[in-house]
Amino acid sequence: MEKIVILTGAGISAESGLGTFRDEGGLWAQHRIEDVATPEGFARNPALVHRFYNARRVQAAKAQPNAAHKALARLQKDWPGEVVIVTQNVDGLHEAGGAENVIHMHGVLAGALCATCGHRWPSPPEMEVGEPCPACRSPTARPDVVWFGEMPYQMDEIYDHLAGAALFAAIGTSGQVYPAAAFVHEAQAAGARTVELNLAPSAGVSSFDETRLGPATGTVPRWVEELLGERGG
Template sequence: MNNIVILTGAGISAESGLGTFRDAGGLWAQHRIEDVATPEGFARDPDLVHAFYNARRANAAGARPNAAHHALARLQREWRGSVTLITQNVDDLHEQGGSGDVMHMHGTLAGAVCGQCQHRWPAPQEMATDDTCPACHAPATRPDVVWFGEMPYDMDIIYDRLAMVDIFAAIGTSGQVYPAAGFVQEARRAGAHTVELNLESSGVGGLFDETRLGPASQSVPLWVTDLLSSQSTKRADF
């Protein structure tokens, strides 16, 4: 069982101070998703969307990785096999925690993209509607994040990894947003052992072979320690 695929969601970053769109009182609670996280919302009011993502970028700039992020980086370093880390999050806490080769299927707050020519570049701390693309100079700058109704990034690579996975883990995800909510079914078809680590069982919790409930900062380090211990035990048996 050498190939691990891990999907992380907003729950892993919540303990670092970054709220989910289901949290009351946070940035998401002040706006309708349709207004700030869809292509149609951006077309209607780009100033509002830029202001929203400027606030998210500022919020993320003050966040620091927690024990769960550090544990996954340890797993990538010490596991004798492949560890594919896929995140639905647009923050960089996995990278800050020491992980490499993170697949941001929903893009990243650190990126900007031109809606006209698709050129990409590092986003400034604040973006505005009249910002021009450094490549084609069109005033079509937007955050390089995947909004509702858009296709997530790297799906071909993700499905290829899921087809060969031995252990699949979903951490801090709601199980309500597709296509990510369907990853556990893909992993089961590949014969993988599936694990959910969450505060409470998700909408697809019944599809997992194993469920570990509790804060990610506690459950993830314990799971990683168990995995690495089992690897050491198997090695000692030879």
């Protein structure tokens, strides 16, 4: 059966109260990206970076999955083929909404990573500078999130899925961050139909076969209903 590959970005979680780094007045607006979301920023001021991600962790823990997250989980459950969800988000709301086997290309707030040996473990609610790695005891624990300038996770697996996709959807993404911004071209090269669901047209809107604009809690459930209706779901 047809495989659907879905890329989600910050826009799908916005209605759950989690802002994007382009929102005014949110956590991201209070800091320079270079200071809190790069390896160099962590090396300069690890305390600042930990405070920033501790605040994001608290914020994400309070958030609830919205109708868009739940609709994608339903699609995954009821679609007769494979539905692969790839997310740029680190908030865990897809799983909270019922989705399974989500590919977190930018990591997760709920994870910790040892910068020395690469060991991963569940993050405590608050991380501190010098926190030791459970495996090697090095005091180099960091959030298990992909920062600017670092390679996203599971890229080979993502490209394999795109190569087999019959339908590719990008939901709530800016179209400005690579390599994710090029996924639409990978999918089209494999013969997939492509659709963008977004609050406003993204930077890459002209690359998609179809565009649906509006809040994700409206557009995504309607799109899922249409897909499952076509299949008698």
